Amino acid sequence: MNVIEGIGMGLVLSLIIGPVFFALIQSSIEKGFRYAVAMAAGILLSDSLYVLLTYFGVSLITNNPMVEMVLGFVGGGFLVAFGVLTFMKKGMGRPNTGGFPKSKKRPMKRKGFAKGFSLNGVNPFVLLFWTSIAGLVHLKDGFGALDVVGYYLGILLTVFLIDVLKAYSATKLRTFITPKIMQLLNKVVAVALVGFGIRLIVFAAEAV
Template sequence: MNPALLEGLSMGLLLSALVGPVFFTLIQSSLSYGFRYAAVLALGILVSDSIYVVITFFGVKFLADATYFELVLGYVGGLILIGFGISSLLKKKVSRPNSGGLDFPQFKKRSAFFKGFSINGINPFVLLFWISIASIVQIKDTFGTAEVWYYYLGILGTVFSIDLLKAFIAKQLSHLVTPKMMGWLNKAVGLIMIGFGIRMLVFTYLQ
């Protein structure tokens, strides 16, 4: 196997092991709406990561020096996460997860994609991660154009595949989950997301 691809796979596994708001949203979405909804959400996450890859790879020095960009992203991201959390807390009716075998309305697909894209995209820690990855790539003298592609494809492919695996496993366990349990899960996810949002605001303020 190509060494750059192998290194990218290992970095992708490391990123996938991190537990953050995206993880909880992915699991909750799979339980609530089925695997296909969660897969579209994971696609939104992938596109968000891909955009960060392009931005950080071609402008890592500019982004690292422009602290105001990180501050704006931190405040806006924190508020959006808190908004998602409050929305999850206020959700009243919780139905049993669907079978995932039927197609769902187009607006559901768009909302799933946007939810994954935005929750991942507004997290400044994700930006910092990709800045660090771009920095690693820049200092690797042995990396040519092909190796850079292999490295990033290894990371993105691994993260996306494991996200799908998380959603699939959660869906397989959905028959064990009652509507009452899902209601508590929504509240737990809401509190966790609010916690991440507050933490993000505090972290940004203290910078």
């Protein structure tokens, strides 16, 4: 029953549109399904580490606003920098690849994993989400060890599978997207990343 409850919470988390959502869709279209799956795996590992961090240290994090402030500045700065680099990125279209860059599979997978892990990891909203979940779990008196594991597994696996589904759906649109449209999508993603980054920095500044 707690697994089902976790699946429900995972569905809610999957509907949140943030910088990782835009980056996942963009990467799937531009670099392929396998790259996006590797990115989703990186997101999964990042979330799993946050689960451990918040579950075992929820009281320390929630009672220390300095942690949120530092994460806000660092995470916001990273997103702004990543957005600027994405905006400045030039098209690399090639006729034999349908206008998309062609790279070796292994390096792409490693880069995709690192990209998913880092983008999700530096977002303080992800930390705050898992902190709230940890608080909720701690408040449930009837939750035993197996209940906690089932609940978190329900959330994590649901988010991962839906991320994979998003990547697969985006890949199907690849043949309809020209290099010019891809360039426009890159600009939109870049602006979104910068917007999220600035928002995080503002929140961090207000906490000072």
